[in-house]
Amino acid sequence: MSMFAGVEMGGTKVMVAFGTGPEDLSAPVRIPTTTPEETLTNVERLIAGAATGARLLGIGVATFGPARLERTAPDWGTLLPTPKPGWGGAVIGPRLADAFGVPVAFETDVNGAAMGEGRWGAARGLGDHVYVTIGTGVGVGLIVNGAPLHGALHPEAGHIKVRRDPARDPFEGCCPFHGDCLEGLVSGPAIAARVGQPGETLSADDPVWDLIADYLAQAMATLTFVTAPERIVIGGGVGSHPAVLLATQRRLAKELNGYMPHLTSDEAIQAYLVRPALGDRSGVLGAIALAQTLFNSSQTTKAPDAPVSRGTPEEHPHDRRQLDG
Amino acid sequence: MSMFAGVEMGGTKVMVAFGTGPEDLSAPVRIPTTTPEETLTNVERLIAGAATGARLLGIGVATFGPARLERTAPDWGTLLPTPKPGWGGAVIGPRLADAFGVPVAFETDVNGAAMGEGRWGAARGLGDHVYVTIGTGVGVGLIVNGAPLHGALHPEAGHIKVRRDPARDPFEGCCPFHGDCLEGLVSGPAIAARVGQPGETLSADDPVWDLIADYLAQAMATLTFVTAPERIVIGGGVGSHPAVLLATQRRLAKELNGYMPHLTSDEAIQAYLVRPALGDRSGVLGAIALAQTLFNSSQTTKAPDAPVSRGTPEEHPHDRRQLDG
Numbered sequence: 001m002s003m004f005a006g007v008e009m010g011g012t013k014v015m016v017a018f019g020t021g022p023e024d025l026s027a028p029v030r031i032p033t034t035t036p037e038e039t040l041t042n043v044e045r046l047i048a049g050a051a052t053g054a055r056l057l058g059i060g061v062a063t064f065g066p067a068r069l070e071r072t073a074p075d076w077g078t079l080l081p082t083p084k085p086g087w088g089g090a091v092i093g094p095r096l097a098d099a100f101g102v103p104v105a106f107e108t109d110v111n112g113a114a115m116g117e118g119r120w121g122a123a124r125g126l127g128d129h130v131y132v133t134i135g136t137g138v139g140v141g142l143i144v145n146g147a148p149l150h151g152a153l154h155p156e157a158g159h160i161k162v163r164r165d166p167a168r169d170p171f172e173g174c175c176p177f178h179g180d181c182l183e184g185l186v187s188g189p190a191i192a193a194r195v196g197q198p199g200e201t202l203s204a205d206d207p208v209w210d211l212i213a214d215y216l217a218q219a220m221a222t223l224t225f226v227t228a229p230e231r232i233v234i235g236g237g238v239g240s241h242p243a244v245l246l247a248t249q250r251r252l253a254k255e256l257n258g259y260m261p262h263l264t265s266d267e268a269i270q271a272y273l274v275r276p277a278l279g280d281r282s283g284v285l286g287a288i289a290l291a292q293t294l295f296n297s298s299q300t301t302k303a304p305d306a307p308v309s310r311g312t313p314e315e316h317p318h319d320r321r322q323l324d325g
Numbered sequence: 326m327s328m329f330a331g332v333e334m335g336g337t338k339v340m341v342a343f344g345t346g347p348e349d350l351s352a353p354v355r356i357p358t359t360t361p362e363e364t365l366t367n368v369e370r371l372i373a374g375a376a377t378g379a380r381l382l383g384i385g386v387a388t389f390g391p392a393r394l395e396r397t398a399p400d401w402g403t404l405l406p407t408p409k410p411g412w413g414g415a416v417i418g419p420r421l422a423d424a425f426g427v428p429v430a431f432e433t434d435v436n437g438a439a440m441g442e443g444r445w446g447a448a449r450g451l452g453d454h455v456y457v458t459i460g461t462g463v464g465v466g467l468i469v470n471g472a473p474l475h476g477a478l479h480p481e482a483g484h485i486k487v488r489r490d491p492a493r494d495p496f497e498g499c500c501p502f503h504g505d506c507l508e509g510l511v512s513g514p515a516i517a518a519r520v521g522q523p524g525e526t527l528s529a530d531d532p533v534w535d536l537i538a539d540y541l542a543q544a545m546a547t548l549t550f551v552t553a554p555e556r557i558v559i560g561g562g563v564g565s566h567p568a569v570l571l572a573t574q575r576r577l578a579k580e581l582n583g584y585m586p587h588l589t590s591d592e593a594i595q596a597y598l599v600r601p602a603l604g605d606r607s608g609v610l611g612a613i614a615l616a617q618t619l620f621n622s623s624q625t626t627k628a629p630d631a632p633v634s635r636g637t638p639e640e641h642p643h644d645r646r647q648l649d650g
Contacts, residue, residue, distance in 0.1 A: 066586060080586055128476040140551070144469040144476070151453040151469070151553030152587055159584055160547045163488055177584045222485045226465070226551045228476030259484055259502045261391060261405055262477055 001054040004291040005047045008109060008283030009033070009063035009092070011084055011136075016043060017284040018050045020292070022120050026050070028284050036090035044099050051100065058295040059096050060105040060287030062112025067092075069107060069150045077106045080153075103298050105290035109283055110141030111148040113276070114233070115293075116286025118143055121277035122233045130229045131282070132157075134216070134239035138183040142227060148290075158183040162218040169194075169211055182219050186212050188237060204243045212238060213247030220248065220273060221255035224263070235276040249273050326379040329616040330372045333434060333608035334358070334388040334417070336409055336461075341368060342609040343375045345617070347445050351375070353609050361415040369424050376425065383620040384421050385430040385612030387437025392417075394432060394475045402431045405478075428623050430615035434608055435466030436473040438601070439558070440618075441611025443468055446602035447558045455554045456607070457482075458561035459541070463508040467552060473615075483508040487543040494519075494536055507544050511537050513562060529568045537563060538572030545573060545598060546580035549588070560601040574598050 003024075008015040012033055019025035031042045047059065066080040077093020093106040107115070114123070114131035123129040127146040133139045138158030142149040149155065159181045164173075171194040173180030174187070184190055191199040195208055202208060216239070220232055238244060249269050258264045263272055276282050328349075333340040337358055344350035356367045372384065391405040402418020418431040432440070439448070439456035448454040452471040458464045463483030467474040474480065484506045489498075496519040498505030499512070509515055516524040520533055527533065541564070545557055563569060574594050583589050588597055601607050 128474075142552070144474050145472055147470055149453075149469050149552060152555045153553055153585065155551055155553045156584060157551045159550045161488060161543060161580075163486060177582050218486060222547060223551065225484045226480055226482045226548065227467070227474060228478055228480045230477045255486075257502050259481060260478065 002057050003050070003054045004057055004288045004295070005050065005059040006284035006287035006291065007043055007047075007059065007061045007063075007096075008112065008287055009061060010109065010283075011064050014039060014043060015280075015284050016046045017281070017288070018054070019288060021288070022278065022281070022285060025281070025285065025288075028281065033084075035086050036092075040090075040092065040095060044096070047096075047100060056100060056102055058103045058105065058291035059100060060107070060112070060289070060291030060294075061092055061096065062107050062109045062283050062287040062290070063092065065108050066153060067106070067108060069111075069148075069154055071106075077104065103291070103294045105287070105294040107148055107287070107290055108139075108141060108154050110139040111143075111150075111154065112141070112286035112290060113235070113282040114141035114143050114286065115148065115289045116278055116282040116284075117233045117276055119289040120285060121282060122274050123231045124277075126230045128227075128229050129231045129233065130223055130227065131276075132220075132223070132232060132234045132239060133236035134186055134188075134234070135236035136188050138187055138236075140223070142229070144227070157219075157223065158187075160219060160222055162215045162222075164215075182215060186215050186238060191238065199238060199241075204241075209241065209243045210247055212241075213244050213251055216244065216248045217251030217255050220252045224252075224256060224260060228260070231271075232273050233276050234273060235282070240275050245273070245275060327382050328375070328379045329382055329613045329620070330375065330384045331609035331612035331616065332368055332372075332384065332386045332388075332421075333437065333612055334386060335434065335608075336389050339364060339368060340609050341371045342606070342613070343379070344613060346613070347603065347606065347610060350606070350610065350613075353606065358409075360411050361417075365415075365417065365420060369421070372421075372425060381425060381427055383428045383430070383616035384425060385432070385437070385614070385616030385619075386417055386421065387432050387434045387608050387612040387615070388417065390433050391478060392431070392433060394436075394473075394479055396431075402429065428616070428619045430612070430619040432473055432612070432615055433464075433466060433479050435464040436468075436475075436479065437466070437611030437615060438560070438607040439466035439468050439611065440473065440614045441603055441607040441609075442558045442601055444614040445610060446607060447599045448556045449602075451555045453552075453554050454556045454558065455548055455552065456601075457545075457548070457557060457559045457564060459511055459513075459559070459564035460561035461513050463512055463561075465548070467554070469552070482544075482548065483512075485544060485547055487540045487547075489540075507540060511540050511544075511563060516563065524563060524566075529566075534566065534568045535572055537566075538569050538576055541569065541573045542576030542580050545577050549577075549581060549585060553585070556596075557598050558601050559598060560607070565600050570598070570600060 003018045006017050014031040015028045017026050017028040068075045079087050079090045081088040093104050097104040117123045131141040140157035164180050173184030174190050175181045175184030253269050328343045331342050339356040340353045342351050342353040393400045404412050404415045406413040418429050422429040442448045456466040465482035489505050498509030499515050500506045500509030578594050
């Protein structure tokens with residue numbers, strides 16, 4: 001039996017699962033995120049354990065950032081300076097490639113989730129879509145022409161500005177960099193700071209949700225105008241709140257005001273801004289999707305009869321440009 | 326001698342030039358944009374004339390929109406409903422392909438300019454960059470992983486919201502759809518409506534330029550956070566105004582506030598937000614770059630000895646998916 005390992009690295013926990021898709025997936029195992037050494041050793045143990053009973057074809061990592069995604073960069077597969085103590089410079093991709101000798105895909109958590117929802121979930125079959133998560137922070141992953149958008153590093157679309165009316169919302173935002181950017185206004189901590197209790201404890205008709213929907217609709221309009229996606233999948237504790245999603249859809253129509261010709265009806269907007277279909281598994285499944293894509297491209301760049309790469313030193317996946325396509 | 330035709334279609338004029346790059350380019354010929362029939366007949370005459378003395382390998386069109394760019398769509402190469410009288414539904418790509426039997430690339434004007442600046446200009450060698458033009462309107466073209474971003478249709482990033490302080494700028498914007506969106510605040514008509522005279526007649530230290538730079542910096546920060554480009558090339562009458570560019574660079578640094586790790590120094594920002602290098606030829610050159618790319622991909626998808634496509638009915642470029650990569 002062949003399988004891929006999916007590793008979703010979060011700031012507080014790492015989820016690891018094995019398989020080839022949603023119908024063939026082991027129960028995700030949760031590892032607390034402590035030091036890089038301890039955490040990655042635990043990840044390696046899990047993978048090694050699973051690889052004794054099945055053939056491991058590749059590993060996908062979907063990680064918190066900032067992270068170096070560009071495969072040709074000397075520091076590919078590492079984390080960049082981050083507020084999370086000890087994790088700046090942590091070497092993840094090369095370490096797993098060395099340990100297991102298989103291709104390793106290395107992406108942001110949100111690009112991973114976007115790939116997962118695109119392969120098997122709410123954006124299935126699309127090549128241009130966006131995944132947005134609103135929870136402790138705001139993250140945005142973008143797929144363009146079927147591949148994750150990296151750009152110079154990776155997007156940080158949680159930090160775009162939206163308009164705030166201080167008379168309606170005197171809360172000045174909690175982003176340490178930008179104050180009342182999107183994340184500073186709609187993240188879980190922003191909601192808790194504004195109303196004095198966690199969002200989870202508020203009723204569905206609390207007026208704060210209307211405010212959140214207003215900001216989210218502005219942000220969804222900006223994402224729509226800038227990248228014209230075929231669909232936006234919006235998740236996370238705040239993003240999938242039923243009252244928030246409905247109100248955001250309604251307001252998004254007003255923000256666009258008929259300007260995007262494919263998004264002029266309520267039905268079109270409802271099919272455009274949707275909830276994730278893979279629940280809390282979009283991350284690990286996305287990591288597996290990325291590993292599969294990398295594995296497949298490594299196969300097509302070889303002679304048909306060549307053996308599967310085992311990651312010998314002269315051909316580490318991160319040294320081979322063509323795998324990045 | 327072999328050459329490509331570059332056709333830049335604007336709302337008031339069409340520019341046509343022939344060649345293979347900036348060092349091998351005929352003087353662009355200007356055709357007024359009248360009816361589709363008259364205008365396209367004039368374009369065809371120019372191309373036919375040039376093709377008598379040289380081998381025409383392909384045609385690139387960079388057009389005003391909205392336009393159907395997706396090559397697999399049944400209405401590929403046409404304009405969608407547009408305020409420009411008579412042009413909604415105009416068939417451009419298939420008409421030129423039929424007339425000349427060569428591959429035809431069909432893009433937005435701004436994606437074309439982005440390709441031109443990426444191939445030969447201010448973003449040379451980059452695979453992820455943005456071209457912004459601020460003139461009569463605001464247009465944004467995006468290159469991601471080396472290819473134009475289309476998404477569901479194409480971006481309309483001129484219509485993103487920015488923050489306006491009514492005490493400082495009481496002008497409520499002139500966008501018929503969104504009032505004070507970016508285009509409604511910074512386009513040439515917005516400047517003229519605000520100060521009562523065309524921007525060209527204002528001195529370089531007129532306070533309106535500071536206001537414009539403020540809005541542009543917000544917009545450049547949004548583009549940076551959402552798509553993380555390696556560079557933004559900003560042109561057009563307003564965008565390349567020297568006072569505006571300098572002030573926008575300065576304010577962009579404040580908007581980002583150190584959040585993007587590669588854009589923390591003044592030098593980095595100055596190398597990041599730059600003027601076009603191809604002047605008013607980025608459009609026609611971009612169209613030629615697009616035609617070249619399409620031609621090259623049509624060559625690599627054939628057996629090495631196959632003749633050049635002459636666009637016989639069974640293999641019109643717009644019927645062949647693989648040409649769209």
